[in-house]
Amino acid sequence: QVQLVESGGGLVQPGGSLRLSCEASGIFFRLLAVGWYRQAPGNQRELVARIQNYGTTNYADSVKGRFTISRDNAVNTVYLQMNSLKPEDTAVYYCRVGNDYWGQGTQVTVSS
Numbered sequence: 001q002v003q004l005v006e007s008g009g010g011l012v013q014p015g016g017s018l019r020l021s022c023e024a025s026g027i028f029f030r031l032l033a034v035g036w037y038r039q040a041p042g043n044q045r046e047l048v049a050r051i052q053n054y055g056t057t058n059y060a061d062s063v064k065g066r067f068t069i070s071r072d073n074a075v076n077t078v079y080l081q082m083n084s085l086k087p088e089d090t091a092v093y094y095c096r097v098g099n100d101y102w103g104q105g106t107q108v109t110v111s112s
Contacts, residue, residue: 002026002101009093009106012085016110020080022095022103030073032098036080038091038108045094049080062088085110 008020020036035050049059049069057069068081078095087110095103 002097004095004097004101004103006093006095006103006106009108011109011111013112014086014110016085017081017083018085018108020082020093020095020106020108022078022097024076024078024097024101027076027097027101029076029097034069034071034078034098035096036069036078036093037096038089038093039105040091043091048093051078082108087111 003025004022006020006022008018010018012018031053033050033052036048037045038048039045047060048063049057049067051057051069051071059067066084071078089108090110091108092105093108094105
């Protein structure tokens, strides 16, 4: 059974930082691309960052230079380091492994 467990969300002031984690089990994690997506109220879910199994990354223009995606295949975990957070980054953040598996989501709120 595939499980994705996310952690690291919370409330942070503008300009602050958070680090999201997503640990996978029951899946050949190291063979798959992994991504972080987000969905704000009233908006569609959008790609934030993605990392291929061989390490190539891509980012949404809105987060380039502020967010960094990384993975540790030894512990089946993908991370999203978020710096210089803005109120418009407020959303529920989801990890996705391959094309079929989603985490439960973790709330990120950027507010003073």
